[in-house]
Amino acid sequence: MKILAIDTSTHVMGVALAEDNKLLGEYVTNFKKNHSLRLMPAIHELLKELDIKPQDLDAIAVAKGPGSYTGVRIGVTTAKSMAWALNIPVYGVSSLKVLARNGTYFSGVICPFIDARRGQVYTGLYKMGAEHQIKTIISDHIVAMEDWLHYIKEKNEPVLFLSQDYDLHHSLISESLADQAVVGNGMDMLPKPSVLLSLAFEQEKPISAHALVPEYTQRTEAEKKWLEKKEGKTDA
Amino acid sequence: MNIEKEQIKDDEIILAIETSCDETAAAVIQGGSSILSNVVASQIESHQRFGGVVPELASRHHTENITWVVEEALTDAGVIFADLDAVAVTAGPGLVGALLVGVNAAKAIAFAHGLPLLPVHHIAGHIQAARLERPWHYPALALVVSGGHTELVLLKDEGEYEVIGQTRDDAAGEAYDKVARSLNLSYPGGPQIDKLAREGETIIPFPIAWLEEGSYDFSFSGLKSAVINKLHNAKQKGEVFRKEDVAASFQRSVIEVLTEKTKRAAAQYGVKQVVVVGGVAANKGLRQSMKDIFSNTEVELTIPPLALCTDNAAMIGAAAHIQWKKNIQADWNLNGKADLALF
Numbered sequence: 001m002k003i004l005a006i007d008t009s010t011h012v013m014g015v016a017l018a019e020d021n022k023l024l025g026e027y028v029t030n031f032k033k034n035h036s037l038r039l040m041p042a043i044h045e046l047l048k049e050l051d052i053k054p055q056d057l058d059a060i061a062v063a064k065g066p067g068s069y070t071g072v073r074i075g076v077t078t079a080k081s082m083a084w085a086l087n088i089p090v091y092g093v094s095s096l097k098v099l100a101r102n103g104t105y106f107s108g109v110i111c112p113f114i115d116a117r118r119g120q121v122y123t124g125l126y127k128m129g130a131e132h133q134i135k136t137i138i139s140d141h142i143v144a145m146e147d148w149l150h151y152i153k154e155k156n157e158p159v160l161f162l163s164q165d166y167d168l169h170h171s172l173i174s175e176s177l178a179d180q181a182v183v184g185n186g187m188d189m190l191p192k193p194s195v196l197l198s199l200a201f202e203q204e205k206p207i208s209a210h211a212l213v214p215e216y217t218q219r220t221e222a223e224k225k226w227l228e229k230k231e232g233k234t235d236a
Numbered sequence: 237m238n239i240e241k242e243q244i245k246d247d248e249i250i251l252a253i254e255t256s257c258d259e260t261a262a263a264v265i266q267g268g269s270s271i272l273s274n275v276v277a278s279q280i281e282s283h284q285r286f287g288g289v290v291p292e293l294a295s296r297h298h299t300e301n302i303t304w305v306v307e308e309a310l311t312d313a314g315v316i317f318a319d320l321d322a323v324a325v326t327a328g329p330g331l332v333g334a335l336l337v338g339v340n341a342a343k344a345i346a347f348a349h350g351l352p353l354l355p356v357h358h359i360a361g362h363i364q365a366a367r368l369e370r371p372w373h374y375p376a377l378a379l380v381v382s383g384g385h386t387e388l389v390l391l392k393d394e395g396e397y398e399v400i401g402q403t404r405d406d407a408a409g410e411a412y413d414k415v416a417r418s419l420n421l422s423y424p425g426g427p428q429i430d431k432l433a434r435e436g437e438t439i440i441p442f443p444i445a446w447l448e449e450g451s452y453d454f455s456f457s458g459l460k461s462a463v464i465n466k467l468h469n470a471k472q473k474g475e476v477f478r479k480e481d482v483a484a485s486f487q488r489s490v491i492e493v494l495t496e497k498t499k500r501a502a503a504q505y506g507v508k509q510v511v512v513v514g515g516v517a518a519n520k521g522l523r524q525s526m527k528d529i530f531s532n533t534e535v536e537l538t539i540p541p542l543a544l545c546t547d548n549a550a551m552i553g554a555a556a557h558i559q560w561k562k563n564i565q566a567d568w569n570l571n572g573k574a575d576l577a578l579f
Contacts, residue, residue, distance in 0.1 A: 036336050040343045040568040054348045069292065070333055073299050077337050081344035084303040085317065210303050214296075222290040 001058045003200050004043070004082075005193040008035040008075035009067030009095035010114055010164060014193030015042045017050060021201040025050050026194045030164075035074045043078075057088060061200035063191070064092035065215040066122035066140055067114050072214045080212040089206035091199075094215065096140050098196045099162050100126035102188040108158035109137060113145075115165035121145050122217055125152075125159075133203055142217045145169050149176040158182050162189055248321035248560050251345070252553030253306065255338030256330025256358050257384070258289045260301040263549035264313035264320075268557025269367050273312035274543070274550040277301050280424070287423045288413070291331045298337035306341065309549070317349045324354040324556030326361060327566070328576035330384075335572025343568060354559040355566040356552045357579050359385060360397060364555035365544040366511040373508040373536060379498045381522070382514035382546075383409035383424070386494075388452045388501055389578070395558035397578045400501060401452025408490055409516045411456035415486050418464045419479050430519045433487040436480030440466065442489045452497050459489050487521050495525045502535055511538040517545040 007014040013035050016026040025046050029038075047054065062079035065072040076092070083090040099112035106128065113123035125137040152159055153176060161173060162184040173181050200206075219227070247267040254261040258279040264272040279297045283289045310316070325342035328335055346353040362385075363378045378389040386408045388401035406414070409426055416425015421432075442462050445455040463486050470477055502510050512526055523539055530537040544551060559565075 034571060036340060037569045037571040039340070040347060040570075044347065044568050054350075069295070070336065073295060073333070073337060074340050077299050077302060077340040078344045080303055081306075081341040082348050084307070085345045085348035210307075213300050216296070220290060220292040220296070222286050222293060226285060 002052065002056055003059045003061055003091070003197055004057050005061040005196040005200065006039065006043070006075045006079050007063035007095065007098065007191055007193050007196055008039055008071045009063045009065055010071060010191065012164065012191055013038060013042065014191065014196070015039070015046050016193035016197055017046055017052065018194070018197040018201070021198065023194050023197065026192070028190070028192060030190065035071055039074060039078055054082065054086060057086060059083070059089050059091060059200065059206055061091035061093060061196050061204070062212070063095035063098055063196055064212065065095055066142070066217045067095050069216060072216070076212060076214045080209040084209035090209050090212045091204045091206050092212045093196055093199050093204055094124070094140055095191060096122065096124050097126060097134060097136070097199065099191045100124075101134050101195045101199060102162055102184065102190075102192070103160045104128060104132055106160045106182070108160060108182070109155065110160045110162065111152065112162045113165065113169070114163065115168050116142050119144050119146065121148065121169070123148060134199070140215065140217055145172055149173060153177055153180065156180070160184060164189055164191075244561060244563065246561065248557070249315060249319055250322050250324050250354070250553045250556050250560065251306070251309065251320050252324040252356070252549040252556055253338045253342045254326045254358075254361065254547060254549040254552045255298045255302070255334050256326045256328070257334060257547055258283055258294045259547040260298050260305045261547060261549035262306040262309035263553050264309055264315055265550060265553025265557070268554050268560075271368060271550050272315065273309045274548055275305050275309045275312060276548050277305050284423050287417060289331070291333055294331060295333035295337060298334055302337055302341045306345065320349070320351055322346075322352040322354050322556065322560055324356050324552055324559065326358050326552055327355040327570060328358065328573035330358055330572070330574065332572055332574040335574070339570055339572040343570060347568065353566045353570060354556045354564065355570055356555045356559065357576060359387065359389070359578050360555040361551040362513045363389060363391070363397070363511065364558070365513050365540045365551035366538045367554050367557075368544055368550060369538050369540050375505055375507045376509040376511065377498065377502050377505060377507040378511045378513060379494060380514045381408045381494065381512070381516035383407060383413065385514060386454050386456070388497065390501070390505055390507075395562065399578055401454065401497060403454040403456060405455050405457035406460060408454070408456055408494065409514070411460040411490065412516070414460050415463045418467055419482060426516060426519065429483045429487060430521055432480045432483035433521055436478060436482070436484030438485045438488045439481050440477065440485035442466075442485050444489045444493050446493065452501050454493060454497070456490065459486070491522050491525045494522060495529055498526070499529050507535060509536045509538060513540060513545055515546045518542045
């Protein structure tokens with residue numbers, strides 16, 4: 001069974017291909033450049049290199065968010081359109097879970113996060129279980145980092161932080177948690193499409209291409225304001 | 237994927253995708269003129285409460301709907317992937333986040349089935365909606381009027397577009413929506429103003445921006461402000477204007493400049509055909525005025541039906557026919573662009 005993996009949910013763009021949980025190829029870039037322009041050439045190159053035709057694919061796995069709205073849409077749209085066109089299923093996997101899975105051998109809770117601007121982060125809590133199965137302790141959501149760290153502090157157990165945006169929140173994390181915080185090392189901070197493939201092969205459930213939608217974790221600004229206004233009126 | 241010129245057939249079947257604003261659309265077009273299917277999923281109800289299109293919301297809806305809409309287009313047309321010769325998509329201009337959904341979907345579908353990818357300019361699409369009605373007679377002139385565009389385009393030959401005039405500020409449709417809002421009409425206001433105008437009288441003197449002599453450019457922001465100020469001042473003084481009269485007077489100013497400049501350009505360039513396309517081409521007042529001007533002339537007037545004037549993918553498939561014949565293909569690095577020169 002051959003699965004193609006796509007992750008464009010952050011600045012990191014990743015494409016990988018595996019057959020029966022054996023990685024055949026992986027392409028990752030980590031710099032701010034246009035995913036919409038570069039994703040399909042990357043997929044094309046990888047498949048060409050491996051001498052695999054689109055028709056040989058059995059499924060497509062994609063990081064469905066949270067992350068950059070546009071980035072997530074590029075990956076999800078490409079994955080669902082290609083899967084639909086090939087009549088194969090898709091795996092929509094949390095982009096935070098992909099990152100969390102880098103903490104495979106960590107026994108405490110794992111906190112992957114992606115900066116969401118204005119002091120906020122997209123985050124969740126995960127924990128490794130038996131046979132490398134990763135469990136979701138707190139689902140992905142958007143939260144003020146300060147409030148999130150208060151919550152984590154009360155858990156009173158070691159927490160592994162994994163993020164490309166760690167430096168942005170470093171001082172707040174070390175001030176709030178001191179020794180309770182464990183910081184991921186080098187490449188473990190990077191979301192990898194090969195890890196997305198591991199999740200697809202080992203524990204995720206595939207769905208139909210039509211059903212795949214991004215996970216933004218929040219409404220659009222316009223909708224939020226509209227709802228506030230509407231609720232304000234109802235209260236009055 | 238390089239196709240030799242002698243091999244290029246002209247009854248090709250193209251799957252076309254359009255997501256430049258708030259309509260998720262897909263169509264299957266044969267030979268650039270025959271509509272095998274034309275599916276449009278409008279998001280208007282979702283944006284109405286905001287009084288206009290919310291770009292992020294439009295992009296989200298496109299992502300949710302895209303495969304459903306494309307599937308319906310294939311099913312309606314009764315074709316399978318093996319029947320397709322190419323996939324065409326609007327590459328711009330438009331809302332960039334919205335365009336990206338169509339572009340990435342088209343790339344994925346074309347890649348999956350090894351099909352050529354044809355990039356289409358949204359305005360070329362609007363203009364080529366005319367070929368879904370009847371064949372072109374060159375030289376021709378196209379008036380493109382919509383919520384985002386007001387342009388006069390000269391076509392000397394097939395696929396040769398020369399913009400001879402365009403708006404310097406608001407698009408005509410934009411002015412309609414803003415005036416409608418100041419009359420407390422719901423979004424989109426254009427059709428409502430058109431309807432009210434038929435029941436009103438042109439008794440309020442609103443300005444018409446003719447600009448410099450010989451210019452085919454347009455300007456609607458002065459007119460828009462004049463209407464808004466007039467209503468504001470009237471309210472302060474306790475005067476009341478009938479909405480119908482405001483609509484009729486405003487619409488007259490818009491239509492007069494559109495039809496007059498089209499008439500002058502048609503005469504100057506000696507065109508054989510004039511086409512009026514874009515969302516505002518649905519306006520009954522504009523249609524009538526164009527008919528009045530060109531009915532007893534040698535110039536053939538083409539105004540496609542409403543469904544082909546508002547955003548749709550059939551027009552993209554029609555425009556893609558020219559790309560197909562000229563063998564203009566995009567690479568896998570095709571991107572959506574908010575601003576894009578007409579091609």
